[in-house]
Amino acid sequence: MSDFSFMIDGVEIPACEGQTILEAADAAGIYIPRLCDHEGLRHQGSCRVCTVKANGRSVAACTQPAAPDILVENENAHINKLRRDLVEMLFHEGNHLCPICEASGNCELQAMAYRLDMTEPTQFPYLEPCRALDASHPDIALDTNRCISCGRCIRASQDVDGKGVFGYVGRGIHRRVSVNGDTLADTDAEVTDFAISSEVCPVGCIIRKREGFTTPIGEREFDKALIGHDIEEKRDD
Amino acid sequence: MASHPEDTAQKSGLSLEEKATIRSICREVEDDPARMMDILLRVQDRFRCISAPAMDVIAEATGLSRIAVEGVASFYAFFSSEPKGRVTIRLCDDIIDRFSGLASVTAAFENALSITVGETTPDGAFSLEYTPCIGLCDQAPAAMVNDLVVTNLTAERVHEIVAALKAGAPPEEVLVDRYAERTPYQRAKEMVSNNIRHAGPVLLGPVPEDAGLEAAVETGPAQIIRTLETSGLRGCGGAGFPTGRKWRAAAATEADRRFVICNADEGEPGTFKDRVLLTERPHLVFEGMTIAARAIGAKEGIIYLRGEYVYLRDLLEEVLADRRNRGLLGPAIMGVDGFDFDIRLQLGAGAYICGEEGALISSCEGLPGEPKTRPPFPVTRGYLGCPTVVNNVETLCHAARILGTGAQWFAGMGTKDSPGTKLFSVSGDCLNPGIYELPYGVSIRDLLEMVGAEDAAAVLVGGPSGTMIARDTFDRRLAFDDLATGGAVVVFNGDRNILEIVEYYMSFFVHESCGYCTPCRVGNVFLQKAIGKFRKGLANPSDIAYLRDLSDTIIETSRCGLGMTSPNPILSTLENFPLVYSAVAKPSADRTRATFDIQSAIENARQLAKRRSHIYDRDFTK
Numbered sequence: 001m002s003d004f005s006f007m008i009d010g011v012e013i014p015a016c017e018g019q020t021i022l023e024a025a026d027a028a029g030i031y032i033p034r035l036c037d038h039e040g041l042r043h044q045g046s047c048r049v050c051t052v053k054a055n056g057r058s059v060a061a062c063t064q065p066a067a068p069d070i071l072v073e074n075e076n077a078h079i080n081k082l083r084r085d086l087v088e089m090l091f092h093e094g095n096h097l098c099p100i101c102e103a104s105g106n107c108e109l110q111a112m113a114y115r116l117d118m119t120e121p122t123q124f125p126y127l128e129p130c131r132a133l134d135a136s137h138p139d140i141a142l143d144t145n146r147c148i149s150c151g152r153c154i155r156a157s158q159d160v161d162g163k164g165v166f167g168y169v170g171r172g173i174h175r176r177v178s179v180n181g182d183t184l185a186d187t188d189a190e191v192t193d194f195a196i197s198s199e200v201c202p203v204g205c206i207i208r209k210r211e212g213f214t215t216p217i218g219e220r221e222f223d224k225a226l227i228g229h230d231i232e233e234k235r236d237d
Numbered sequence: 238m239a240s241h242p243e244d245t246a247q248k249s250g251l252s253l254e255e256k257a258t259i260r261s262i263c264r265e266v267e268d269d270p271a272r273m274m275d276i277l278l279r280v281q282d283r284f285r286c287i288s289a290p291a292m293d294v295i296a297e298a299t300g301l302s303r304i305a306v307e308g309v310a311s312f313y314a315f316f317s318s319e320p321k322g323r324v325t326i327r328l329c330d331d332i333i334d335r336f337s338g339l340a341s342v343t344a345a346f347e348n349a350l351s352i353t354v355g356e357t358t359p360d361g362a363f364s365l366e367y368t369p370c371i372g373l374c375d376q377a378p379a380a381m382v383n384d385l386v387v388t389n390l391t392a393e394r395v396h397e398i399v400a401a402l403k404a405g406a407p408p409e410e411v412l413v414d415r416y417a418e419r420t421p422y423q424r425a426k427e428m429v430s431n432n433i434r435h436a437g438p439v440l441l442g443p444v445p446e447d448a449g450l451e452a453a454v455e456t457g458p459a460q461i462i463r464t465l466e467t468s469g470l471r472g473c474g475g476a477g478f479p480t481g482r483k484w485r486a487a488a489a490t491e492a493d494r495r496f497v498i499c500n501a502d503e504g505e506p507g508t509f510k511d512r513v514l515l516t517e518r519p520h521l522v523f524e525g526m527t528i529a530a531r532a533i534g535a536k537e538g539i540i541y542l543r544g545e546y547v548y549l550r551d552l553l554e555e556v557l558a559d560r561r562n563r564g565l566l567g568p569a570i571m572g573v574d575g576f577d578f579d580i581r582l583q584l585g586a587g588a589y590i591c592g593e594e595g596a597l598i599s600s601c602e603g604l605p606g607e608p609k610t611r612p613p614f615p616v617t618r619g620y621l622g623c624p625t626v627v628n629n630v631e632t633l634c635h636a637a638r639i640l641g642t643g644a645q646w647f648a649g650m651g652t653k654d655s656p657g658t659k660l661f662s663v664s665g666d667c668l669n670p671g672i673y674e675l676p677y678g679v680s681i682r683d684l685l686e687m688v689g690a691e692d693a694a695a696v697l698v699g700g701p702s703g704t705m706i707a708r709d710t711f712d713r714r715l716a717f718d719d720l721a722t723g724g725a726v727v728v729f730n731g732d733r734n735i736l737e738i739v740e741y742y743m744s745f746f747v748h749e750s751c752g753y754c755t756p757c758r759v760g761n762v763f764l765q766k767a768i769g770k771f772r773k774g775l776a777n778p779s780d781i782a783y784l785r786d787l788s789d790t791i792i793e794t795s796r797c798g799l800g801m802t803s804p805n806p807i808l809s810t811l812e813n814f815p816l817v818y819s820a821v822a823k824p825s826a827d828r829t830r831a832t833f834d835i836q837s838a839i840e841n842a843r844q845l846a847k848r849r850s851h852i853y854d855r856d857f858t859k
Contacts, residue, residue, distance in 0.1 A: 043610075045610055045754070045796060046753050046754050046755065046796070047754070047755050048754050048755050048756055048794040048795070048796065049755075051793070051794045058793045058794060060796070063610045065612065081790075082790050082793055082794055085756075085760075085787070085790040085794075086755050086756060086790070086794060089755050089756065089759040089760060089763070090755060090759070092759070092763075093755075093758075093759045123783060124763055125763060125766050127759075127762065149752075149755075149758075164302040164304065164305070166304070167302070167304030167305060167307070167308050168308050168605070169304070169307050169308050169311040169312075170311050170312070170752065171311070171312045171313075171314075171588070171605070171750075171751055171752050172747060172748060172749070172750040172751065172752045172758060173747060173750070173752065173758055173759065173762050174752070175751070175752030175753075175758065178304060178307070179304065180302045180303055180304035181303065181304075182289065
């Protein structure tokens with residue numbers, strides 16, 4: 001049942017009152033790239049990778065309500081370029097060394113770079129932050145050098161686990177994800193938390209100890225298909 | 238894992254008495270997490286820092302997690318986790334201060350205190366830091382000293398001040414002659430000249446007391462809004478949204494509670510008009526808020542005062558108390574049953590972004606000053622989820638005057654799209670910096686003549702998020718359909734280095750980005766680095782295209798107005814001063830990338846190896 005419809009790149013999309021552009025697109029099998037958004041979590045609209053043009057104006061598809069008869073541009077050279085810039089910014093802001101990262105192949109940042117054809121060195125400078133590892137917890141380690149500040153772990157812990165293990169601290173380029181205490185061991189985090197599960201952290205920042213490389217490189221999710229394939233497979237045309 | 242209470246006491250380093258003090262600070266605001274700003278301001282004041290153990294106590298009292306408290310405490314520049322000096326001196330390092338002798342003032346402070354900027358004296362007596370524009374550009378160099386300000390600093394004055402402070406005199410006595418005997422207004426005037434250079438008919442000329450409020454009481458809410466719509470009044474903070482339409486939307490939203498918020502977080506570098514209104518016309522500001530409350534049916538109001546203007550707090554509290562005493566605030570205003578409205582003052586703590594209305598609301602709610610997702614807009618869902626009108630100080634003053642004197646009178650001034658008068662804050666290279674109340678539509682050339690800046694080479698209109706224009710376009714007019722502005726006009730003469738100005742403003746935006754969204758958080762750092770290349774002579778012609786390209790991405794993808802305007806210093810100077818860039822961008826002669834700096838590239842390795850490179854080190858003496 002839909003209340004109204006609107007267009008994404010010439011395709012008519014049914015939508016319900018209260019749905020965001022991204023939710024309606026997902027349901028219709030149209031993939032809009034995103035990193036900070038994750039099904040089942042509150043929308044945050046911070047990574048801006050889901051930027052689309054709605055009636056010519058840039059908006060974040062994950063937070064912008066769908067509205068009757070709007071014309072949305074999702075995939076074109078210009079928007080892909082904007083998204084590639086944003087993904088490159090995230091790469092350059094942190095320390096992302098795919099060949100030595102356990103998340104390689106399951107990493108949404110890496111997969112997004114492939115999807116957006118980020119295939120050559122970029123022009124941006126590397127910020128090369130130096131952030132301390134937190135391996136204090138018996139079952140979990142945090143390498144925030146790989147964090148892209150998507151905040152999915154924050155929302156998952158707060159809203160799904162009912163805990164509040166993570167939160168943002170600082171401002172501007174110094175804003176980062178931190179934990180509710182001096183170290184992770186001071187918190188009530190458990191390896192069974194949804195926030196700690198592999199589906200929440202899109203990169204290799206949250207590490208579950210003693211379970212690395214259970215799936216060999218080459219056989220991982222994005223080794224087999226582009227990111228967004230699960231949504232695009234739903235499209236019935 | 239929660240620790241045993243005794244463990245915490247031991248680990249925390251807070252005495253039982255200190256903990257009790259923090260708990261009582263929380264109790265003063267009824268342990269309300271929405272009043273986190275007030276709690277943190279008081280803890281910072283009392284302990285000179287907000288330590289991790291203090292955050293634990295605050296978290297427990299307010300029912301929040303420590304990370305939630307830390308998120309707020311680590312966001313605002315005036316909060317610190319390390320103890321600050323009992324006297325904290327914050328030097329304004331705006332570009333105007335730099336061009337007015339900041340370097341010698343800084344050196345004088347550093348000498349007199351034997352510390353460098355960013356440090357605290359070992360005895361904990363003094364801290365010295367830099368802070369962005371504190372709204373005193375018309376009397377730079379200026380500084381905050383704890384909750385007071387000092388202007389027109391010279392090296393001599395610095396030595397006098399430090400000597401007196403070191404001798405044990407409290408800052409109040411050092412900075413304000415006979416402080417104890419004076420009223421808050423006199424103290425403010427003693428510290429700051431308001432430099433009203435041209436008083437117009439609306440705001441700075443004679444203003445009849447509460448005439449607007451009387452009219453508002455007589456006519457009722459619907460007519461108030463109609464009058465404002467007829468007047469054509471537009472928001473004076475810079476965006477220019479029609480005020481009547483904003484009030485109508487808030488009034489039309491079904492709700493039990495509604496709020497009026499006065500945005501006194503004047504942070505755009507070069508803007509200081511609200512400082513003058515808050516000092517000279519505080520009754521008019523509160524009258525405007527009360528009229529807004531009448532129009533939309535609000536019972537509660539907040540004035541959000543930027544932390545830099547804390548020296549005006551006592552003055553404003555005194556005026557609020559006076560209005561309560563006279564029945565102009567509180568229950569049954571002017572004897573009208575059901576017309577209840579009161580105002581609380583919310584102090585900020587050093588965050589430019591809080592001038593953005595969503596961020597301002599977040600801060601009032603005790604959260605980090607991050608903009609909110611729009612829609613919903615504040616008029617439908619604002620402070621604590623209730624319909625909220627957020628208006629600039631000047632807008633509220635205009636509204637009160639319009640109600641008192643008439644919409645036609647107001648609309649008869651200025652231009653068709655920009656009716657009325659506007660306060661312009663003029664600073665920089667001119668003879669008469671200060672405040673000018675002029676009708677919209679005045680040309681830059683006429684204004685420059687008035688302020689004594691005939692030799693101006695560049696004028697920044699609207700602050701760094703506005704437009705930098707060059708001599709050939711000084712005929713442009715100050716109005717929404719030409720040069721829109723919140724009121725800042727910063728004048729630069731031909732001796733100033735445009736790239737130095739641009740680099741400063743980019744560092745300002747990097748400092749003030751909230752960090753919520755990727756393009757503003759990261760992109761502005763890249764822009765700042767790219768301008769640094771031009772400044773160092775390392776840029777090549779392709780870097781000009783890079784600047785434009787990156788700027789476009791930031792503008793198109795940022796979440797709020799900060800990122801949508803932060804590249805403006807670059808874009809408007811590329812447009813209006815192209816030679817400044819092309820003159821220093823050179824193709825490299827030897828096919829190497831000029832941007833690659835071998836010295837900095839090997840610096841890390843050099844330090845690790847503890848030896849120097851015979852090939853690459855040009856200078857062995859350092």
